[in-house]
Amino acid sequence: MTKGILINYEFCTGCHSCEVACKKELGLDFGEFGIKLEQVGPYKYQTGDLSEKWEWTYLPVLTKACTMCEDRVKTGKMPACVQHCQAWCMYFGDVEDLARKIDGSSRCALMTGAVTS
DSSP: OEEEEEEETTSOOOOOHHHHHHHHHHTOOTTOOSEEEEEEEEEEOOSSOOSOSEEEEEEEEEOTTOOTTHHHHHTTOOOHHHHTOTTOOEEEEEHHHHHHHOOSSSOEEEEEEEEEO
16 A cells, blocks of 8 residues: 655644654755745735634645655654654555545645555
């Protein structure tokens, strides 16, 4: 089965823990990332009846350097980014299982990689 990482980016706080853990795990140099935290916003809403007038979102994005910590996963561990996520908004597992967690109540991104079981 194909493995993936599900990120509920509605709860990502932008702490960069995933980036740091990944860089350390993969031994990446300055400017290289296996997962890169992207900031979206802030955007001010001009119309509509929204309780929040601003949106400021963070979205961790897997890069081509991401191996989904294949060596860690083979020993039963989670990928470093998922293990070190301070907001507990990242999940690792079979893509089919992760897709079932997406229920439309929150904004999520499901990313897949080369790791299969």
